[in-house]
Amino acid sequence: MAIPKAIKILLGCNEQQTAFEWIALQLSSRLETTSSTTSDNAESRVLPSRHTKGLLRPIFVILRFWRTLQNHWHSRFPGWRSGLAGFTILATMLLIINTSTLIWAAVNLVDRDATIAVGHCDKIQKLSVYSYFVINILSTGLLAGSNYCMQCLSSPTREEVDTAHAQFSYLNIGVISWRNLISCRKRRIFTMATLMLSSLTLHLVYNASIYFTDAMHMHDIALVTSGFFENGRWTQHGIIPNTDGQIYESRLRRLQDLASNGQIWDQTQWSNLTVFECKEYSSRLSDRGSVLLVTDHQHVNASEETTVLDFTVQEPTNYQYLNRYISDHGPILYCLSLIVPSSCRLQIRVGLLIVVVVINTAKVICFLVTFREQNGTPLITVGDAIASFLKFPCTKSLGLCLKSEKEVVGLLNESENWEHNTIRKLPVQFRPKNLRYHDASSFYPWAAYISFCMIVIVVSISLYRDIMIKYAENNIATNFRALWNYGFGRSRDESSTYVTTPWCTLTLGMNGHDVECVSLDMEIFNVLVASLPQLVVSMVYIGVNHQLTVMIQLRDWTSLASRRQPLRVSEPEEGSSQVATYWLSLPYRFSIPLLASSVMLSWLVSQALFPYRASWFDDYSEEVKRGPSLTSNTSAWGISFSAMACICAIGLGTLVFIFPLAVSLRQCAPGLPAGPTNSFVIAAACHPPPNDRHAARGLVKWGVVASNHDAADGRLVQHCTITSRKVEEPIKGCWYS
Known part of the structure; x- marks a missing residue:
């Protein structure tokens, strides 16, 4: 198609080239729009057919209604505020539920505890299993909300990034970063520490706040x-x-x-x-x-x-007393056993529930503080940072387009930078590297993650071995069918133990063989020891979440070199091609399975190792406060365990541990250097041509554009950048800056 001569006269050479590039990009973008929409992008779109009929039509009506609600919600809480508002509402609702439960428990308090239900032991144990499952769902929801809030809280603004770059430093983008807080947000360290500490302890205390009381009749x-x-x-x-x-x-x-x-x-x-x-x-x-x-x-x-x-x-602690009694008293015609109401109970430990309410309150306050403190437009995702640097490039990073994070950090740490207020920049030969997802993290985070998970798995297997030994000592069948029939979270004589502290004075009980701790009340100690694995599960969740986040960021970062695509940002500009993100850095197809596996793992751990209380009751189902002997203890706390739940927990935990390792072996698209969480690396890749002022609004790609910089030997040195203009792939062995 020929361009009219009058237009050619009006357009200069550069303008003609720009116009042709613009027309070509418009045609190519129409062809690439479909291919550039990945499966992650499809999560934010609902495209029902107009001619859909039959059973599918109500489904699409519901989806359209849900989409309308989403639009209203996001208009009220744009960007990152949308997710934080949702988690704040969730935390507030849970605070109301927990506070109401605490008030009810305080009103119905009996001897420091409140009873939720009384009945047959099988029924109460099932209720206990369901209660633990609900508790772990709620705890994991608050844990995910805290993780979301911590990333929002530590995300820097563009002004803070520019300040760090001016001081030859950098900030982290898209991840939870203590570095950011220490560098420029010291007043938020307390909020961050509160969120982290409450996240680690919530599962532990929440699971310990309810317990099963086994009825033992005197x-x-x-x-x-x-x-x-x-x-x-x-x-x-x-x-x-x-x-x-x-x-x-x-x-x-x-x-x-x-x-x-x-x-x-x-x-x-x-x-x-x-x-x-x-x-x-x-x-x-x-x-x-x-x-x-x-x-x-x-x-x-x-x-x-x-x-x-x-x-x-x-006393009920001697289980074979009738056998010996009958043998000592001659011939017996028959026996009559009194049938009494079952007195097993599901109870609330009010003191620990108070701690849960305090933790929940702290989380709500931290969420609200983040709403108030996080002013401006923080760079929460890598897309936010790219959009900002494309609009206002960082001059400090010019000429470092092929430098990886390790190389950039080395340059920033050179002492002569401070003396000359500049960074040593030399053209670099392009040598494509076959990056894999594991290159998103350095050696030390991977070493810490693998070592911690391996220790947890080894300790868990050792615990399972101890359970099998105890079963064998009590002549309990250990085949798979028998273990399955024993069930999850069921208290048994043969699968219980009594844990004591090193400072506890041990003596023989009144029956001559039970070991009792007489120096202090071991109730809280046994409860916390049984719930301690919940702390480990929370730490594993945070570790897996971090490793997956940085790997997915590297995937999205390097994909800019392979295809033209819109930027995924927290607040898309109106009329642009930018895509709204309904997560921060981890897509739904990763975050939802991670949350589900965390819920299941926490629940299985709560059924594999759990606190229990054994209390004495009389024929009228009244709790006995004193035994026949004045020195007898009529209530005891201990730790019970389930072999099948332990097997399932070890299996699921191993899968959760292996999954990030398997993902880390995948290859990335070659081209862009590693380091998408480093603000300086991102800034170095965002120096578009002067005529591409609105690059962030369109479909962008990383590649080679013309540059006016010459090398010392007179050869032309080109520049690589993210731009909406036409780019070419860098050539191996050529020089770029």
């Missing part, structure tokens, strides 16, 4: 004749000890009242057991109480005037 055991059920007379001489004789007598009379007048035939009140079943009877049955051993009085050397031949009150 049994009255009476050796009686059939006349006992007909209100037969008995004497306490010889069968009731002198110590606490009145207490024993009242317990025996109450037991006779429950068994007389034909009540033993009520199957809802009494259970008839054979002698064999009676020998296997355990106090761990949460719905069984006292036991009557019925004997033929003709075979017992006792007075005919008494219907009670022996009586004792048995």
Whole structure:
């Protein structure tokens, strides 16, 4: 197509070249728009067909309605404020829920704790499993919100970046950075530290705030004749000890009242057991109480005037007492077991719930402070930084277009820069490097991540081995089917332990074999030890999130050399090709699976190792405050574990650990030097031609443009930059600045 002569006269040479480039770019952009829209971009678009009919039409109606709500939301909270506002609302709602729960627990407080539910142990344990799952969802949501807020809080403004560059330094873009805060935002260090500390401890304290109380019944055991059920007379001489004789007598009379007048035939009140079943009877049955051993009085050397031949009150810590008792008292006809209401409980530890409310409140305050403190337009994403430097290039970085982050940092650290107030810049031969995703981080972050995760996996496997040893000692089947049937988060005698501190004085319990800590109350210690793995899970989440973030940034950064694409920014300019980002630096297809895996891993850990409380109850489902012996402890805290949950946690944790390593092996597009989180590296790649003032608004690409800089030997040195103009690929061996 010919251009009219009048237009040619009006246009100079440069203007003609610019016009032709503009026309060519408009044609190429129409062809490349579809290909430049990656799967990540598709996450922000909903394009239903006008002719969609049938079952799909309501779906698209819902999607359009959701898109309308999104538009209103983003108009009210543009850019990064949108995500932060959402997390602030979430944190506020959770604060209301937690505060309401705390008030309810305080009103229903009994002996420092509040009871959520009482019932059969299987039912309460299932409720406990579901409660832990909900708690870990809420905790992970707050953890993700804190991560989002910390990145917003540490993101620098353009003025702060220019100040750092003027001082021969740099700031980090697109990642959580303590360097940024220390360099230019010292007053925000406290807010950042509060968010970090609360994020690490939230899972730990939240999971420890509820616990399962196992019911262990204290049994009255009476050796009686059939006349006992007909209100037969008995004497306490010889069968009731002198110590606490009145207490024993009242317990025996109450037991006779429950068994007389034909009540033993009520199957809802009494259970008839054979002698064999009676020998296997355990106090761990949460719905069984006292036991009557019925004997033929003709075979017992006792007075005919008494219907009670022996009586004792048995503590529930001795599980095989009936077997020995029956062997010592001759032939038994049958046994009667009193059926009592199950007394297992799901309870709230009010003191720890107060800590949860404090942490939640701190997070809400930090979110609001970030709203107020983060003024101006921060450079939250790499796209924000590119757009800013394309609009207002940084003169300090001119001539360093092929320098990687390592090389740039070396130049900035040279002492002569300060003396001459300049940076030594020389043309560089282009040598394309086959970058992989792992080049986004240096050796030390990868070493710390791998070492920490390996230690966690080794310790977890060691814990599983200890569980298997304890199972073997108690003759518990360890095949997969048996472990699966045991379930998650279920407290068992054989899968429990009692952890003590080094400063605890250990003595034998009243039964002669249980070890007890008598120097201090071990309740909080056991609760926190059981919940300690939650701290590890939070640290793993933060580490995986950071490694994935920098790798995805490197992917998006290097892709600018392979295809023309719009910039992904936090606040797109109206009428531009810029794409709005609904995340910060991690796409949904990475962030959502990461959040889901974090929830599942936290929940599995809470079921693999969890605190429990064992309390004594009487036949009336009332908690016993004192045992038959004045020195007996009627309540004990411990740590219980589940082998199957441990297996699943180790498996999922290993996958979470391996996933970033697998991603790190992927190759990046060649061309751009590594260092997309370094503000100086980004600035060096953003020196477009003077006639490309609005480059950030269109589709951009990195490549070679003409330059007026000459090398010392007289050869032409070209320049590489991100621009919306036509570019060519750099040639290996050629010089660029």
